[in-house]
Amino acid sequence: MSIAGIKGMNDILPEDVATWQFVETTARSVFGAFGFNEIRVPVVEKTELFCRSIGETTDIVEKEMYTFTDRSDNSLTLRPEGTAPVMRSLIQHKLINQNPVQKLYYSGPMFRYERPQKGRYRQFHQIGAEVVGIDSPLIDAQILVMLDHFFKQVGISDVALQINSLGCPQCRPGYRDALIAFLDQRLASLCSDCQRRFRQNPLRALDCKVPGCKEATEEAPIVLDHLCAGCDDHFSAVRTHLQNLEVSFSINPRMVRGLDYYTKTTFEMITNSLGSQNAVAAGGRYDGLIQKLGGPDLPGIGFAMGVERLVLLLSELKLTNAQIDLFIAALGTEAQQHGFKLLSFLQRSGVRAEMDYTDKSLKSQMRRADKLGARYSLIIGEDELTKRSAPLRNMSGGEQIDVDIDNFEGVLSTVAPAETL
């Protein structure tokens, strides 16, 4: 019995890697242009970090974390998200003292013990960005402009930006009470899930998919009507900036975020071509989080994108791995040895070169050259060895020229793509 991988933890095979790299390099260049620097943090943290940041009563902390004790009896957890570790690092290294504005991005695997389904895995990858130290709505808008731009750069148009405001510690409790009072009146018409969580997380009822709940909450009070003056001004400034920059968005007052630390602006990039896991990027402001984690009282805002979901949206793109420059078809041991010398020289010179390491027929070697997408092929047999000259074939047109098989530099200069010279 061979050993299989772990449920929900997928291999990313060579044929898919080009798409992943495309997403990653696009994110790097876009985030870089917006002034973000990469930070790399461990995938394991003390369990406490996530309990304090994400919230004790969230599903993530209650039942989805990969938590274990190490040999020293510390409780450790495989990170289920990236913001908390980045904030921990920022506090620990007092980065804010070096620069009062921190713009950071990260990329890497996250872990949640959930039942896998389309777009949802136990090990999944996020690329996220965070800004710490600025409470201006300009930054909220900048994050959204960057997100919008990233999707355009990567070529995904089947997404819609939704925004909302969750208020702050001044105005949210009042809204929460109003909502609970409202739901309490119609408890009977809510689904069992909503009944169960209605005291702990009443907001959930607002985006419940059960028709009965949708109906019952149609007239429910809306956060946006309960915002304090500060939050209201902030939210309208964000909207104005987005309009000025021609970023299209819609307001979804029923949008709920899964992590406790969000305040004020929250947002999601939604698609309808991914099945039920429709959020491809999401985030929001988290003004109290850093202080809660033992740092200074600094505002923050950020988001994370699900890389698997991005790749799924790009799957029809069918990017391929780089094609090779030259395939050397050698016939016979002696030719193979000479070919191998030339091959190694070219590879060391940075040219993508390949050959057949077994002694197959020329036909099959040419087939392989074609399959690898070689730009050129060089055919070395017995005649060529005695003449010290071999046909170099242009695989797209089919025309051939004879080249000196001892003049490695000469082969290199005709075969190398322009950019490597």
Add this chain to the structure above:
RNA sequence: GUGGGUGUAGCUCAGUCGGUAGAGCACUGGAUUGUGGCUUCAGAUGUCGCGGGUUCAAGCCCCGUCACUCACCCCA
């Protein structure tokens, strides 16, 4: 954690009433002493997920189990 669907060749899948395993693609070789793509001919390929049961006989029926997958829940 709950529910549905699917497990047969490397891949996508067919397999009738239970009668000893098939196609396309891919692969290998030939047609072209030594030239890829297009065409054509030939060839190789199986723990029918696994374990048990019924039967003269099981890919097919029954029981169990595992894996994958979609959905609920939740979320990126």
